[in-house]
Amino acid sequence: MKLDRVSQIPYSSRVGRYHFQMVQAKLSSPVEPIFGYSLQPYYTRQQQWKADLSDSLSRLYRCFADLDQAAQEFDPARPESAINQRAVVSSQPEAAAVKPGPRATNGTHRLSIGSLASGQTNTGTALPDDFPTLVTEGPQQFSLRQGEQEEFFSYYSHGNDTHADSLRSAAEALRNSSLPVDVRQKYEGQYLALSVSSRKTGADESFDLQDVTGNTIRVLGLDRATTSAADAVFVWNGRRDSSPSNHVWLTNDAVQVSMLQTTATDIVVEIAPDYDRLLQKTHAFVNRYNQLHDFLTEQASALSSQKLDPFAHVTRASRGTLDRYGLGFRKDGLLSFDEQVWREATSAHVSGFVDEMTRLSRAIREEVVKVQSKPFGSFSQAYAAATSANPYYNTSASGMNYRYVAQTGLFLNQLW
Numbered sequence: 001m002k003l004d005r006v007s008q009i010p011y012s013s014r015v016g017r018y019h020f021q022m023v024q025a026k027l028s029s030p031v032e033p034i035f036g037y038s039l040q041p042y043y044t045r046q047q048q049w050k051a052d053l054s055d056s057l058s059r060l061y062r063c064f065a066d067l068d069q070a071a072q073e074f075d076p077a078r079p080e081s082a083i084n085q086r087a088v089v090s091s092q093p094e095a096a097a098v099k100p101g102p103r104a105t106n107g108t109h110r111l112s113i114g115s116l117a118s119g120q121t122n123t124g125t126a127l128p129d130d131f132p133t134l135v136t137e138g139p140q141q142f143s144l145r146q147g148e149q150e151e152f153f154s155y156y157s158h159g160n161d162t163h164a165d166s167l168r169s170a171a172e173a174l175r176n177s178s179l180p181v182d183v184r185q186k187y188e189g190q191y192l193a194l195s196v197s198s199r200k201t202g203a204d205e206s207f208d209l210q211d212v213t214g215n216t217i218r219v220l221g222l223d224r225a226t227t228s229a230a231d232a233v234f235v236w237n238g239r240r241d242s243s244p245s246n247h248v249w250l251t252n253d254a255v256q257v258s259m260l261q262t263t264a265t266d267i268v269v270e271i272a273p274d275y276d277r278l279l280q281k282t283h284a285f286v287n288r289y290n291q292l293h294d295f296l297t298e299q300a301s302a303l304s305s306q307k308l309d310p311f312a313h314v315t316r317a318s319r320g321t322l323d324r325y326g327l328g329f330r331k332d333g334l335l336s337f338d339e340q341v342w343r344e345a346t347s348a349h350v351s352g353f354v355d356e357m358t359r360l361s362r363a364i365r366e367e368v369v370k371v372q373s374k375p376f377g378s379f380s381q382a383y384a385a386a387t388s389a390n391p392y393y394n395t396s397a398s399g400m401n402y403r404y405v406a407q408t409g410l411f412l413n414q415l416w
Contacts, residue, residue, distance in 0.1 A: 056299050061372075063292040068368045070288040071361035073281040074354075082281040083354050085274040092267045096259050100271050103254040106350075109237055111267040113259050117232035117246045119198035120206045123186070125221035126193035129164035133157065140169075140214035146179050146198075146207040153177070157214065167194045170216055181207060194220055198229060202244025205229045232259055273350050279339065285361070286327070286337045293333050322360065325353045 073082040084102035096111055141154040153173035157166060167185055171194060174183045180199040185192060198205040206229040211217045231242040236250050236257075246259045255271070322328065326341035346353050 059295060060299070063288075063295050064368050064372055067288040067292050068365055068372075070281070070285040071365045071368070073285070074357040074361035075365070076354075076358055082274070082277045083358065085277050086271050087274045087276075089270040089272075090267060091269075092263060092265075095261050095263050096257055096267055096269075098269050098271075099256040099258075101249075101254050101256065104251065104271055105254065106272050107270075109251075109255070109269040109271065110235075111257065111263075111269060112235040112265075113261070113263045113267075114233040114235070115230065115262060116259055117201040117244055118227055118230050119201045120225050120229040121195060121197040121227040122207075122209060122222045122224065123226045124167075124194040125219075126186075126188055126191035127163045128190050129162065129187075129192040131163040133161040133163050133166040134219040135161070135166045135216050136214055138214065140216045141212040142170075142214070142217045143210050143212055144174065144177060144179060144181070144207060145210070146181070147204065149179060151177050151179060152212065154213075157216070164192055166216070166220065167192060170194060170220060170222075179207070180205070194222060196222060197227075200244070201229070201232075201246065203229050203231050204244060234259060273346075273354075275343075275346065275350075278346070278350075278353075279342065282327075282337065282342065282357070285357075286335050289335045289364075293335075322356055325356065 072078055075081050076083060078084065079102040086100035086104050086106070088098050088100060090096065090098055095113060098111075135157045137157055137159040139154060140157050141152060143150055143152050145151075153170075153176070155169040155173050157169070161169075171183045171185060174181070174196060182197050182199055184195055186195050196207075196209065198207060206225075209217045209222050211223075217223045231244050232246050232248070233240070233242050234248075235241070247256065248259075249256050324341075325345045326338035328336050330336055342353075
């Protein structure tokens, strides 16, 4: 029963009569006066109400966050969203790996690889490591030129040096270079050779080693290229092109191709929407929406749902537009999904489904952001009374206390 008012009895009226009885009482039958009040039941109900409301608001936030995350999968502005993912089928996956980007268009493409990009490598003469060096005794100086840059290196060759000593001296000098080259010693059994190679591929990465003083480069066999630097040559959709790298972006940076080997015939590449992921994320979207709807129905007595009316407007605006793709709103407000209808409709007109889901998810995300920007306490039934425009409600301490107690379901008896 809800009280219309609270009766306040003066302290003297509540306690004074007991004091009078104590004065007149006989010692054989004393009457204990009421000198204390227990608010433990009130405090317990108050804490329970706070805990229940906090739990409901926390679950409400999780439901909103889950729905927002599911809606993001249909946001075209997110590169990793489900509608931006593509599935690729290649006729020669061993020759080229194709990875479509968010801007890739669906369709059939053809790729032919004439040659791969390579870097330059100069591998010297292999001799036994203890073989007497062929480098003349005395100061040695040589140069490394790459493009417009040139660097000079020097060391001293001793008469008793071995082949391994000369390679070590030349390698230590070249490792101090600021140019993008790698130097390493290669063993083939007991034979040892020095190899100098560019770190990147492409014709612009070629370099030249020459002697300035002495004969280090010539006698070590580093003056000739065993592998020449070259660009990759390929044909994409009938257009011939070249690249310094085997990893290229094509079709206005919409498709990434990693060329692995040359081909004698064209590679046929089919790019299509990732239907499996679209189906998975559509199921997730439906489940998240229905979870929020069920939660609001379950918590109707604890939460105020009048601020969630925009969700109903969004769903009503989408009625009839998504039915052709197996999505529809039932009379109870839940979202239904027919997978068979979805497969048939999307295979025939996937762009229409993408447009409709983009519009629906954007509208729902806008409403979620609006809801999340409000204080979550505003969804409680008590909030409406606490923020009432009635001055007697928001300025009277006793009125606020009574209203607070009434919302907890506990009516404090002031006659205790």
